[in-house]
Amino acid sequence: MRSLSQYVHDKWGADRGFLGGEVHAIGQSADGYLWIGTSRGLVRFDGFEFTLIQRPLPDELPIGPVLGLVSDGDGNLWVRLEGSRMLLYSNGTFQDPSVEINLQAITFTKMARDNNGGILLAGLGDRLLRCKNRHVETVMNADQNPGTVISMAVARNGDIWLGTQDNGLFRVKDGRVSEPIEELKGARINTLLPANSGGLWIGTDHGLRLWDGKELVSQNMFSSLSKLRVLALTKDQNANIWAGTDRGIVRVSPSGTTSRSEVGSMPSNAVTAVFEDRDGDIWFGGINGIEKLRDGIFATYSVQEGLGSNAIGPIYADSAGRIWFAPRNGGLNWLDQGAVRTLTDHEIDRDTIYSIAGRNDVIWVGRQRGGLSRITPKGDSYVVRTFTTADGLADNSVYSVCVGLDGSVWVGTVSAGVSRFVGDKFTNFSEVNGLPSNAVHSILQTADGRVWVATPNGLASYAHEQWQNYSARDGLPTSDVTTVFEDSEHLLWVGTSGGLTYIKSGAVQLIASQAQVLREQILGIAEDRMGFLWIATPDHILRANRDRLRAGDISDAEIESFGTIDGLRGVEGVARDRTVIEDHQGRTWFSLNSGISVADPNITANNANPVVVRVESMTASGNVVTMQNPIQLGPGAQNIVIHYESTNLATPDRIRFRYRLDGSHEGWSDAVATRQVDYTNLGPGTYRFSVIASSSDGLWNGSATTVPFVIEPSFWQTWWFRTIALLFCLGCISAFYRLRMHQLAKQWEVRFQDRLAERTRIAQELHDTLLQGVLSASLQLDLADELLPDQSPAKNLVNRVLQMMRKVTEEGRSALRVLRVPDVDKTSLEMALARIREDLAPDLGIDYRVIVDNTARPLRPIIRDEVFRISREAVLNAFLHARATKIEVEIEYAAGHLRVLVRDDGCGIDPAVLRAGREGHWGLPGMRERSESIGAVLRLRSRLGAGTEVDLTIPAGVAYEDKVNSRLSHWLVIFRFQRIREYKDNIRRRTRR
Numbered sequence: 001m002r003s004l005s006q007y008v009h010d011k012w013g014a015d016r017g018f019l020g021g022e023v024h025a026i027g028q029s030a031d032g033y034l035w036i037g038t039s040r041g042l043v044r045f046d047g048f049e050f051t052l053i054q055r056p057l058p059d060e061l062p063i064g065p066v067l068g069l070v071s072d073g074d075g076n077l078w079v080r081l082e083g084s085r086m087l088l089y090s091n092g093t094f095q096d097p098s099v100e101i102n103l104q105a106i107t108f109t110k111m112a113r114d115n116n117g118g119i120l121l122a123g124l125g126d127r128l129l130r131c132k133n134r135h136v137e138t139v140m141n142a143d144q145n146p147g148t149v150i151s152m153a154v155a156r157n158g159d160i161w162l163g164t165q166d167n168g169l170f171r172v173k174d175g176r177v178s179e180p181i182e183e184l185k186g187a188r189i190n191t192l193l194p195a196n197s198g199g200l201w202i203g204t205d206h207g208l209r210l211w212d213g214k215e216l217v218s219q220n221m222f223s224s225l226s227k228l229r230v231l232a233l234t235k236d237q238n239a240n241i242w243a244g245t246d247r248g249i250v251r252v253s254p255s256g257t258t259s260r261s262e263v264g265s266m267p268s269n270a271v272t273a274v275f276e277d278r279d280g281d282i283w284f285g286g287i288n289g290i291e292k293l294r295d296g297i298f299a300t301y302s303v304q305e306g307l308g309s310n311a312i313g314p315i316y317a318d319s320a321g322r323i324w325f326a327p328r329n330g331g332l333n334w335l336d337q338g339a340v341r342t343l344t345d346h347e348i349d350r351d352t353i354y355s356i357a358g359r360n361d362v363i364w365v366g367r368q369r370g371g372l373s374r375i376t377p378k379g380d381s382y383v384v385r386t387f388t389t390a391d392g393l394a395d396n397s398v399y400s401v402c403v404g405l406d407g408s409v410w411v412g413t414v415s416a417g418v419s420r421f422v423g424d425k426f427t428n429f430s431e432v433n434g435l436p437s438n439a440v441h442s443i444l445q446t447a448d449g450r451v452w453v454a455t456p457n458g459l460a461s462y463a464h465e466q467w468q469n470y471s472a473r474d475g476l477p478t479s480d481v482t483t484v485f486e487d488s489e490h491l492l493w494v495g496t497s498g499g500l501t502y503i504k505s506g507a508v509q510l511i512a513s514q515a516q517v518l519r520e521q522i523l524g525i526a527e528d529r530m531g532f533l534w535i536a537t538p539d540h541i542l543r544a545n546r547d548r549l550r551a552g553d554i555s556d557a558e559i560e561s562f563g564t565i566d567g568l569r570g571v572e573g574v575a576r577d578r579t580v581i582e583d584h585q586g587r588t589w590f591s592l593n594s595g596i597s598v599a600d601p602n603i604t605a606n607n608a609n610p611v612v613v614r615v616e617s618m619t620a621s622g623n624v625v626t627m628q629n630p631i632q633l634g635p636g637a638q639n640i641v642i643h644y645e646s647t648n649l650a651t652p653d654r655i656r657f658r659y660r661l662d663g664s665h666e667g668w669s670d671a672v673a674t675r676q677v678d679y680t681n682l683g684p685g686t687y688r689f690s691v692i693a694s695s696s697d698g699l700w701n702g703s704a705t706t707v708p709f710v711i712e713p714s715f716w717q718t719w720w721f722r723t724i725a726l727l728f729c730l731g732c733i734s735a736f737y738r739l740r741m742h743q744l745a746k747q748w749e750v751r752f753q754d755r756l757a758e759r760t761r762i763a764q765e766l767h768d769t770l771l772q773g774v775l776s777a778s779l780q781l782d783l784a785d786e787l788l789p790d791q792s793p794a795k796n797l798v799n800r801v802l803q804m805m806r807k808v809t810e811e812g813r814s815a816l817r818v819l820r821v822p823d824v825d826k827t828s829l830e831m832a833l834a835r836i837r838e839d840l841a842p843d844l845g846i847d848y849r850v851i852v853d854n855t856a857r858p859l860r861p862i863i864r865d866e867v868f869r870i871s872r873e874a875v876l877n878a879f880l881h882a883r884a885t886k887i888e889v890e891i892e893y894a895a896g897h898l899r900v901l902v903r904d905d906g907c908g909i910d911p912a913v914l915r916a917g918r919e920g921h922w923g924l925p926g927m928r929e930r931s932e933s934i935g936a937v938l939r940l941r942s943r944l945g946a947g948t949e950v951d952l953t954i955p956a957g958v959a960y961e962d963k964v965n966s967r968l969s970h971w972l973v974i975f976r977f978q979r980i981r982e983y984k985d986n987i988r989r990r991t992r993r
Helices: 219-225 546-551 601-606 719-787 794-819 829-834 836-840 861-881 911-916 923-933 967-992
Strands: 008-012 023-028 034-038 041-045 050-053 066-071 077-081 086-090 093-095 108-113 119-123 128-132 135-140 149-154 160-164 169-173 189-194 200-204 207-211 230-235 241-245 248-252 258-261 271-276 282-286 289-294 298-301 312-317 323-327 333-336 339-342 353-359 362-367 372-378 381-387 398-403 409-413 418-422 425-429 442-445 451-455 458-463 466-470 481-486 492-496 499-504 507-509 524-527 532-536 541-545 560-562 580-582 588-592 595-599 613-620 631-633 640-646 657-662 676-679 685-693 705-711 847-853 886-893 897-904 937-942 948-955
Touching (some): 023 271, 023 282, 023 289, 034 077, 108 149, 160 189, 200 230, 312 353, 312 588, 312 595, 323 353, 362 398, 442 481, 458 481, 481 524, 492 524, 524 588, 532 546, 532 588, 541 546, 640 657, 640 685, 719 794, 829 847, 829 861, 836 861, 861 886, 911 937
Parallel strands (some): 189 230, 353 398, 524 580
Antiparallel strands (some): 034 041, 077 086, 086 093, 119 128, 149 160, 189 200, 200 207, 230 241, 248 258, 282 289, 298 595, 312 323, 323 333, 362 372, 372 381, 409 418, 418 425, 442 451, 458 466, 499 507, 532 541, 541 560, 580 588, 640 676, 685 705, 886 897, 937 948
């Protein structure tokens, strides 16, 4: 157990921001704040700042002195004020409990927590009450009042103990008050604390007493405290009892050992309140402020703990748990269970020890002037034998000693190289044998039997009777090698005056970390059982994860540097062989200019307790946000700032944070030390802020604290506004679309009528001029033919001309039939197709039928015109070329399409003609082009001798005039109109050619 002087001691007074006055009580709330009841009011401490709260209820008067603080089982903090006033701190807010609880206007003198999490309240000359879950019950009636109660505690068995101002100590059991404890009758009982054994610790004006459940333990056990007034008591997690007295703080160990630390010699330095927080730190205070004792990672032994000097040289841990060390002013000592022992040998006492090594119970030391000494235990003393140059040692100034795996002793001298001692015989090695230098800094034998020698000119390795040297040319930071160390994975770490490196498989490996502290002179290296390397430099004590250091992915922040807040009294290392070691308990020891410091893994494990994050405040656009659940932020909230703190009060500046904001598509942030995060330009929506803290050792083992909040949208950001806006835009687009379609339809209708009139005019002119002229000429030739005698040579020529003119006449009539479309505006498509036979050959004897499926529907004029032309072309081909006896036209008005099927039983069409058409004939290509122009599908099926089928299918949205609701159909129609125009232009160009 460490002494009181080895705790990390912090103190706050007015010079460090504590303005509370005299301390009456200390407590901690569920959100991690430390609360201090003082003569000036209530003080809150968050690890960095003290805040004096004199008006916790804004509409009330200042609260005045705070006399007591107790937390109940629900995490609420009860605050006792003067008189009958009370406060309750719950979920970050203060309230007056008398509003909901009938406290009967009692002047309270003491309060305590019972075993069930309730609060016991003792009043001046009145009853004893218990309050739990906002319900009050009477424990002791006023007629049983033992006097003014100034201390109170509940034992493990549920008995309530009452300490009075003048009447002694009483016990309340089953609602009845016992007679006072005989030995304490009339005594002032200042403070009470339940004992782990089931008894009771009692603080009086005449020292500390212990009730073991049956009687008071002999006062002789705590005779050293009999002259002290014990004013406050608490118990820590290691079962130590801490007593605040009128002369400072006192610790009583579980074994009864008393350790006393006097704060001063005047009564004004009395400790009136003692408290252990959740981190295990001891807080105590009095009239001069508040103080804290904390188990640092390090415990330091110096002159204050019994060392003869703070300047220490080499150290060594033997198998019995003793720590051997050599003060730099001479002599040899060891620590045994915290007590300092000294080796009494007149030669060693007067010499400086450079190095200490050993095996089993034998200790070897290298001396500045006296050579090599072997120290062997003999009973309760030690026998010393010294070896010098007279025994074959290379030099009497020995700087490094190493005991080999085979029991041999390797000795490094200051200026004469290395000596190996085996079987009382020395073998010497020097630069002549291959050493880089005769000056030796350190020697180490690794698990493979190889011996490594650190020198100012490089690192030497000895195996199989051969030396191998490494220097800066081989990758070392510098050739000045100061120390070597083999880790648990048998990697050799090399410390130089220019930094740290390691050797693996005989090759020097560079460390990728750019941390400046790893480029300082390395004085010592050790490894703990968690895989961390501990490193001493002239100005730093460091710890780094070995594997991450070797892999090169360790950040500067992950290389921990320790100082006085961790229990060190200084960080200046010493240049000696083996100044950093690990003992058999896993503790790491350092030899420093300020004494010997040890890092305890048990303390490190305590520091690994999860750290909770507390969200302090939140602002939006500079306005403070009420931390209700859920948090609703108004429209347009900008620049959201969230301030948070950790509940760690021990080393708050070591805590790191990571945060994220769900809803913003961002992951966890990097580890930061800042305690505030700003968010800008967040849109409306639901968010959840999460923040997590590391322990002081860098472990992320706590749970995240979350704060959900909602940013309400402005009216233009709401779903209904956006829906209306979208519908309005769609309506505008639809209206524009309909208007444009109407305009285009009118334009195309006008163009259609103009073209139809133009075609009719051309047909009339052709009929009235060209065709009539040809017919007149034909009649004249007929007359001329009749007048010519049969034997006339011109007879045949005239007949040929007549035949040509009849053919021209027939072709002209056919052209007129194409130009002049039947008046389908006044008749249906089926009636127009039915009249084709009358126009062509009513007397040919061909069976011609037009069949209609379903009810006829009105067609778009342009589509109707094109369908008629395609169908008429198919019927004409059947009449004129197919030599058919039966022709059928089937018109199907289906819901999804218009279909026209023309079939005959004629001679059929040659497949080659069906695919490519016939030279100089445009019937089939024209039908295909017309069908494509209106978006129709045309299928031609024919086989020689088996007839022909022409199948035309047009989508309903394109064909039918009543499909006005199909936007796609409107677009298709307009597109087809354009294709029709291009088709007719192509016809004109072919006609010109």
